Amino acid sequence: MAEVAPQTIDINDAIFCVHYKEVCSDCDVDLREENDAFYGFDPIDREGIECPASIVNKDGAYQCKKHGSTGCNQCYGWKKQITRARTAAKKAGRK
Ligand SMILES: [Zn+2]
Numbered sequence: 001m002a003e004v005a006p007q008t009i010d011i012n013d014a015i016f017c018v019h020y021k022e023v024c025s026d027c028d029v030d031l032r033e034e035n036d037a038f039y040g041f042d043p044i045d046r047e048g049i050e051c052p053a054s055i056v057n058k059d060g061a062y063q064c065k066k067h068g069s070t071g072c073n074q075c076y077g078w079k080k081q082i083t084r085a086r087t088a089a090k091k092a093g094r095k
């Protein structure tokens with residue numbers, strides 16, 4: 001079976017599928033490992049993070065709908081969100 005690279009989007013250094021999800025059954029993608037590696041984490045079985053509603057601005061960059069910012073710390077604070085997901089996964093005994 002030929003491997004087809006899933007279509008992904010890059011938002012503030014993290015990778016998501018076209019539905020703004022890190023783990024998506026529709027696209028059959030799991031981007032947790034990529035994003036974990038980017039932030040220097042060992043991949044573990046944690047909940048996938050999701051990108052809040054975003055729009056593409058005239059420069060072709062993604063910006064959050066809520067604040068209209070391309071580097072929004074609140075909406076695009078991936079490291080914080082990943083850390084939180086990792087902590088929850090560890091607490092739940094997942095590895
Ligand atoms: Zn998807």
Ligand SMILES: [Zn+2]
Pocket residue numbers: 064065066067068069072073074075076
């Ligand atoms: Zn925002």
